[in-house]
Amino acid sequence: MAKTGIIFAINGPIVKTSNDSGFEMHEMVYVGKENLVGEVIGLTTDATVIEVYEETGGLKPGETVTGTGSPVSVTLAPGILNNIFDGIERPLSEIAKKEGAYISRGVSVDSLDTKKLWKTHITVKSGQAIDGGTVIAEVPETQAIMHKVMLSPNLKGYVIDVVEDGDYTINDRLLTLQLTDGSEIPITMTQHWPIRVPRPTKKRFPASVPLITGQRILDTLFPLAKGGTAAVPGGFGTGKTMTQHQIAKWSDANIIIYIGCGERGNEMTQVLEEFSELIDPKSGNPLMDRTTLIANTSNMPVAAREASLYSGLTLAEYYRDMGYDVAIMADSTSRWAEALREISGRLEEMPAEEGFPAYLASRLSAFYERAGMMQNLNGSEGSVSIIGAVSPQGGDFSEPVTQNTKRFVRCFWGLDKRLAYARHFPAIQWLDSYSEYLTDLAPWYAEHVNKKFVEYRNRVVYILNQEASLMEIVKLIGADVLPDDQKLILDIAKVIRVGFLQQNAFHKDDTCVPLIKQFKMMDVILYLYQKSKALVHQGMPMSVLHQDSIWDKVTSIKYDVPNDKLEMLDQYKKDIDTFYEKVLEKNA
Structure with a gap:
């Protein structure tokens, strides 16, 4: 039977239920009559604190909160690419079909298409012992990317039987797995993974290969390594989004995850429309064939903005586990930090510098530390590179988000409004910018380009x-x-x-x-x-x-x-x- 709690206090996106409802930290819950999606973020013997990812207007004390028994997770299966999601992986195109241009609260749609048939090639045999991360099937997800269906990292056992190659949905059984305790479970293409938990890997490699972008000031002066982290700070109109667009289009990353986090709605609309029209110069196919967009605009609920970065990061780690190089464009981490500040204020936590919570630095650290060049559980090698735009108010790089970001990234591409106004693009100021990857990448440049x-x-x-x-x-x-x-x-x-x-x-x-x-x-x-x-x-x-x-x-x-x-x-x-x-x- 599902655990429930009764609402006794509401403060914006923060809802409290009375007594100990039996919920767990970070458990996903449904709030009120409209089943608004929420997450447990605080527990005491007297109350449970819930962060609601949708507008709470009209919610009132006495309504019920129902637990799901599992943390806030994303669905991982073919169909992620060439798609546009909101901050908690709900496909905006499907919501539009169901609700029209305006998204109503409590809308429930599947994250991925459960009816579409995928041409599937099975890569394991009956009797084979398999561990977490083993590739069990291959599906051509788009013209550009072969989706490798993997066993969840938490499972291992023996394959009892497998289906023939053919067309299957993401929920069809592909094989039956006998676990080490003797029980048997059906395995489909679908995994669910908590957004706040990094996916496990075997080994982290040091930076040694550059992420080649085709942009001279980046590749030559301030290079970024595959699996590296970079910040792109700059005031309004200095070209943060355009710099990320150029990297998304021209870099040698296999897959792009673009997270529009708290940006203006009209700017985000322009980004979505432009990405949909871009042609991948390498293959001639649409760029969306290897791109996923996560849209959470400034007028969307603030709590979902905080979750959107983790949702995008988990999708990136999933494709990294297949052996792909993934680049994340987070635009912008300042808006994400503002969401943290608003929620912290609602929780009546002690504010630190400029009102940001005292844990701003640790949250930024936890985000950027999930980047890296890894050896995956299945032996393949892949990387997640994070390029985070920062929007300091008035272009002031001394504000807390920029300063704390500099502590955790090794590449800093500082944009200068004077260069931008002089029509010098990319408007990266060479005197303020730096890359700590240069020494690590020097052997690669000497071997693949020139010793000098x-x-x-x-x-x-x-x-x-x-x-x-x-x-x-x-x-x-x-x-x-x-x-x-x-x-x-x-x-x-x-x-x-x-x-x-x-x-x-x-x-x-x-x-x-x-x-x-x-x-x-x-x-x-x-x-x-x-x-x-x-x-x-x-x-x-x-x-x-x-x-x-x-x-x-x-x-x-x-x-x-x-x-x-x-x-x-x-x-x-x-x-x-x-x-x-x-x-x-x-x-x-």
Whole structure:
């Protein structure tokens, strides 16, 4: 018989029931006559505290809360990809069919389609001993992704019988498993997993392989490892969402989980519509074939916003267990932290800095720590990379969410509104950003790109830092009084900023750039610097050097050299040599 409790207090999304109702922590419950979904978040002998994931207007004391006996979980089976869910994995398209444009409270729909037939290939045999994580069947979920149906990590035993290959729903029996205690249970494609519990793995690997995004400032200057964590903080209009879009479209992750957490409804609608229209450049299929969207807008119930991050994370871990590289785009963790703050206030907890709860840091830590490159229970290797957007009020990076996030991520891509307003995109400020993965990834760059890749990257960053120091002087007394060797640094830094760091998302060659082209572009720019420096040391003024068109030519490499014709870059060094000799002849 289901456990029940009687409501005696309601405060926004927080509901309290009297006495000890027998509920467990994090148990999923149904609240009131409309069966609103909730979760137990506090227990005492006198009361049970419940967080309700839907609007509680109209709920009144005396109504009943019914327990389900299980924690808040997501359903894991084919049908997750190419779908749009709310914060607790209810498909918005199915809700729209049932309820129309406005979602009513207490709506109950299956998370995944239970009637659709999936073409299934069984990969185990009768009599075989299998453990948790073993792949028992393969289902082509989309044109891009083969879904590997796995035994739940909590089970192991012997296969008694299996069905033939064929078409099955996610709830049809695929095999019968005899457990170690001798009991027999039917196994389907479906698993249920608690959203707050990380899925188990065998081993965590150190960072060693970059998540290649095709964005030069990220791949070259501030790389992110597969299984790594990155924060993208920035004020309104600086390009957080667009940066995540570019990574989602062009990165070499197999699967994208996009979590729209507390963003404005019209912006989220635009994201959903744009993602639905995007074509995957690698396969030519719709990008949604390897994407799942979780939409929880700012006008949706605040408690579900807090759960949406964990729902998306659990879906990501499920695909990681199949051996895929998954990238999570969380947009934005600031809105998630605001949900924590509101619920904490309703619970009358002691506030910490700026009203956020004292456990903000530990919650952020628990979220980002679930990223990683793992060896799974079935022996395969997969990764979950987390890229969290942060929306500090007024672009103030000293506020608690940004500062606590910096403690737990190893990659920080700080967006600058001055760059954004100057139409320099991606508007990542190279002086504020950093990546702690660079040392870990250096062997990979040396082996797969070029041994000098990291050296060139460091030289580029050094030039940009020198430019920043010189600009302080220029602001005071102007550039004309600088010696020519310092003018050269300003000029070559401009070539780096405009010709290398700035990237055009609407240009067919510049929107995504392979690593080898990124290296060769650095090689040409630094070769121009080397030759110009030699001329300046011989007494040539920068005014003479600028009479040649080579500066504009090098700046335009990103547009003039197609990604599939990198041999054209060899000509640039010859042109620089010609420029060097021509200047010497003229001024001999």
